[in-house]
Amino acid sequence: MIEDMLRTPAAVQDAERHTAHNYHPLPVVISSAEGAWVTDVDGKRYLDCLAGYSALNFGHRHPTLIAAAHAQLDKLTLTSRAFLHDQFADFCRELAALCGKDLVLPMNTGAEAVETGIKVARKWGYQVKGVPAGQANIVVAEGNFHGRTTTIVSFSTDSDARADFGPYTPGFRIVPYGDLAALTEAIDEHTVAVLLEPIQGEQGVVVPPEGYLHGVRLLCTERNVLFIADEIQSGLGRTGTTFACEHEGVVPDMYLLGKALGGGIVPVSAVAADTDVLGVLQPGQHGSTFGGNPLACAVATEVVRLLATGEFQRRSAALGERLQAGLRGLIGKGLVAVRGRGLWAGLDIDPALMSGREACERLMERGVLAKDTHGSTIRLAPPLVITEEEIDHAVAQVAAVLAG
Incomplete structure (x- = not known):
């Protein structure tokens, strides 16, 4: 089992000890973030392809939004x-x-x-x-x-x-x-x-x-x-x-x-x-x-x-085409179906290969964070500040996980 290979930080164990188990998070403990990337307590960086279930459309710590929060906190x-x-x-x-x-x-x-x-x-x-x-x-x-x-x-x-x-x-x-x-x-x-x-x-x-x-x-x-x-x-x-x-x-x-x-x-x-x-x-x-x-x-x-300004909508539309095309290229190579619009995608993995949870764990090991749902499906929803290169990187990691 891949869980046996994953190192569980003390912080994960501490959280599980003192928290109601209404979530089953991946065993990663994030301590800082910027844009489309997060860093865990051990200094490992991950491409965030969940973006807080779309709560982080503008990425982590967008400077304009952080400045607005800081200014208001002082007043x-x-x-x-x-x-x-x-x-x-x-x-x-x-x-x-x-x-x-x-x-x-x-x-x-x-x-x-x-x-x-x-x-x-x-x-x-x-x-x-x-x-x-x-x-x-x-x-x-x-x-x-x-x-x-x-x-x-x-x-x-x-x-x-x-x-x-x-x-x-x-x-x-x-x-x-x-x-x-x-x-x-x-x-x-x-x-x-x-x-x-x-x-x-x-x-x-x-x-x-x-x-x-x-x-x-x-x-x-x-x-x-x-x-x-x-x-x-x-x-x-x-x-x-x-x-x-x-x-x-x-x-x-x-x-x-x-x-x-x-x-x-x-x-x-x-x-x-x-x-x-x-x-x-x-x-x-x-x-x-x-x-x-x-x-x-x-x-x-x-x-x-x-x-x-329309900037983020345009980014999502253009980059979404790149993401969707890259993922559709994996149909028949471990993916059964791909759905989505813009920078939002649902991937149905061949259940004979692995569950959605297993896929997300393997993606995490490769430095990409995603979330499973309903058995063999995973969701990708990267921040709208993601770049073309980062999208290609995410798709490549999905391909690598599917290839075993």
């Missing part, structure tokens, strides 16, 4: 939403403009953004659509990953995320991902929203059939149902556009954002929608002590400004 970090602060208006205005929406509701984590979206959709359904009290339903997709709160796991189809956490929250209908006919059948007069990932990340970077998102948009408009796009992993440049929905020219009623919005420095999430949707909330009905705090807003505003 003000938290007020709570009981008061306004001087970073709040800029963040909300500029993010709303980036999304093409009227309003922004800042939160902290992706799961909080999803919970916010669910609450807003239900309230909209009761107050605007006229759904009878307590009857609202939301349609979701099989294979979804929207977080791990009690409500969110209630409509998960992942047994690891869901089992033994009941009783579960009602009000959700699950249909196959990419199946427009099944979605059409599931919507009734009490449906208030369709909640989807434009690309399913945790499921293995699953891209829906061409035309699916466009069909969802038309259906939601026709049936007076909100289309909520969970762009927490897929958004903010990851797929070669600001939002993955743009690949089909689709604009949802509500964006759920997170991960990269915090620049890899602080947790920041947000819901963006127009006034007729987010305007249903009134004071006291939803909130967060840390949501929209000064430090978060200062960093996230710079993230929005980096995206507003």
Whole structure:
């Protein structure tokens, strides 16, 4: 077993001794990072091809974002939403403009953004659509990953995320991902929203059939149902556009954002929608002590400004073509399939060769960090600051691992 060959640092053993085992991390202990590279406690460097599940789209310690954080730390970090602060208006205005929406509701984590979206959709359904009290339903997709709160796991189809956490929250209908006919059948007069990932990340970077998102948009408009796009992993440049929905020219009623919005420095999430949707909330009905705090807003505003130039979207599109082409060249050479868009890829390894975990361990030994999911699948999501040479290096290491 490869695990027997891996040296386990004392820091790994210490972490396992004093930490709940809700994760099974690779046995590497990172102590510093810059750009697309991280360094462990022994001084070994690794190319980071996970980027914090897309939280590090701009790489580790991007100088513009670090400067914004340092400057804000010297002035003000938290007020709570009981008061306004001087970073709040800029963040909300500029993010709303980036999304093409009227309003922004800042939160902290992706799961909080999803919970916010669910609450807003239900309230909209009761107050605007006229759904009878307590009857609202939301349609979701099989294979979804929207977080791990009690409500969110209630409509998960992942047994690891869901089992033994009941009783579960009602009000959700699950249909196959990419199946427009099944979605059409599931919507009734009490449906208030369709909640989807434009690309399913945790499921293995699953891209829906061409035309699916466009069909969802038309259906939601026709049936007076909100289309909520969970762009927490897929958004903010990851797929070669600001939002993955743009690949089909689709604009949802509500964006759920997170991960990269915090620049890899602080947790920041947000819901963006127009006034007729987010305007249903009134004071006291939803909130967060840390949501929209000064430090978060200062960093996230710079993230929005980096995206507003279009540079990172263009990099992701161009470099993504190189990554996808290199990986597709390995189909039949240990890979069964490759999926993805931009700098985001899901690789299905021939299960007769090795598991996804084993592949990630062998990649780690070769200085590349990636993450497995669902048995024999691994995901690659390098920072958007990665270079052509670094992409070629990552693909070469994948090839070497597959070749044994």
